Amino acid sequence: MASILEELQSIFRDVLDQPDLILTRESNASNVDDWDSLAHINLVTSIEKHYKIKFALGELQELKNVGDMIDLIEAKLAAK
Amino acid sequence: MMEYSWSDLHIGLSHGFDAAFSSQDASTFAALSGDTNPLHVDTDYALKAGFPGPVIFGMLTSSLYSRLVGVYLPGKFALLQGMDINFISPCYAGDLLHVAGEVVFLSDAFRRLEIKASIRKDDGPLVSKALIRVGLHGN
Numbered sequence: 001m002a003s004i005l006e007e008l009q010s011i012f013r014d015v016l017d018q019p020d021l022i023l024t025r026e027s028n029a030s031n032v033d034d035w036d037s038l039a040h041i042n043l044v045t046s047i048e049k050h051y052k053i054k055f056a057l058g059e060l061q062e063l064k065n066v067g068d069m070i071d072l073i074e075a076k077l078a079a080k
Numbered sequence: 081m082m083e084y085s086w087s088d089l090h091i092g093l094s095h096g097f098d099a100a101f102s103s104q105d106a107s108t109f110a111a112l113s114g115d116t117n118p119l120h121v122d123t124d125y126a127l128k129a130g131f132p133g134p135v136i137f138g139m140l141t142s143s144l145y146s147r148l149v150g151v152y153l154p155g156k157f158a159l160l161q162g163m164d165i166n167f168i169s170p171c172y173a174g175d176l177l178h179v180a181g182e183v184v185f186l187s188d189a190f191r192r193l194e195i196k197a198s199i200r201k202d203d204g205p206l207v208s209k210a211l212i213r214v215g216l217h218g219n
Contacts, residue, residue, distance in 0.1 A: 038161060041190045041215070048187055055189045 004070045011050060015042045025067030051077060082155030086191050086216055089183055095152035096180035099144055101136050103173040109140045135170040138208065141199055144179045145210050148197055153181050159215035161192070168206040176202035181212070191216045 002010075009023040016034050029035040035043070047069070048054055053076040063069050082095070103121075110116050118125035119135055126134045142165055149158045171177065181197035193214050199207040 041161065041187075041192055042213070044189055045185070045187045045192050045194075045213075048189075049185065054187070057189045060189055 004073055008066060011046050012043065015039060015046055023066055025070065026065055028065040081151050083157065084154035085157065089154060089186060089193055091183055091186060094180065094182040095148065096178060099177050099179060100174060101140060103134065106134060106136055106140065106173065109137050131170065133172045136172060138167045141171060141177065141207055144199060145197055145212055148179055148181045149212060149214055153195055154214065154216060157216045157218050159217050161213045161215050163210050163212040165208055165210045167208045171201060171207045177207060178202065
C-alpha cells in the first residue's frame with residue numbers, strides 16, 4: 001500500500017504536470033516549480049477528492065510544507 | 081444573470097440553456113482567433129474532407145461553457161479557473177445546442193466548485209463534455 005507521501009507525489013505530478021517530480025516532507029511552494037496560488041487550489045481540491053476529506057482554510061494556512069500536509073491528512077483519516 | 085453566493089451552492093445544483101451558431105459566427109471566430117483552418121470556414125473543403133459542411137470550431141462551441149459559468153452557474157461572482165474538455169462529435173451552423181451543467185464538487189477551503197457540463201445537439205449526439213473548475217469573488 002502506497003504511503004501518503006507516495007500518493008501525494010502522484011497527485012502533485014499530475015496537477016503540476018511534472019512526471020519526474022520527487023516530493024519530500026520538506027517540499028513547499030518555494031522549492032517546487034509552478035506551485036503557485038492557483039496550483040495550490042488545484043492541489044488541495046485534488047487531495048480532498050482523493051482522500052474524501054475536507055480542509056478548512058485555517059488548517060491550510062498553518063501548513064509549512066508537505067510534511068505538515070501529510071500529518072494533517074493522517075489526522076483527518078484517523079478521525080473518519 | 082444568476083448571482084449565487086457560496087452559501088447558495090450545493091451538489092446537484094444545475095442550469096442549462098440553448099444556443100446555436102451561424103456560419104457568420106464561425107467566420108468571426110476565425111478572424112478573432114486567427115484560426116483560419118478551412119475545415120471551419122470553407123464549404124467546398126469541408127465537403128471534400130467528408131463532412132456535411134464546415135465544422136463549427138470546438139473552441140467556439142466551448143465558449144458556451146464560459147456563458148454557463150459566467151451567467152448561470154454560479155453567475156456574476158464566477159472566477160473561471162480551468163476546465164478539461166473532450167470533443168465528442170462535430171456540429172454545424174444552425175444546429176440547436178443544449179448546454180447543461182451541474183455542481184458535482186464543492187471545496188469550502190478556497191470556495192472552489194466543480195461543474196460537470198455537456199453540450200448536446202437537439203437530436204441527441206453529444207458534442208462535448210467538460211469538467212469546469214470555478215472560484216467565487218466578492219462575497
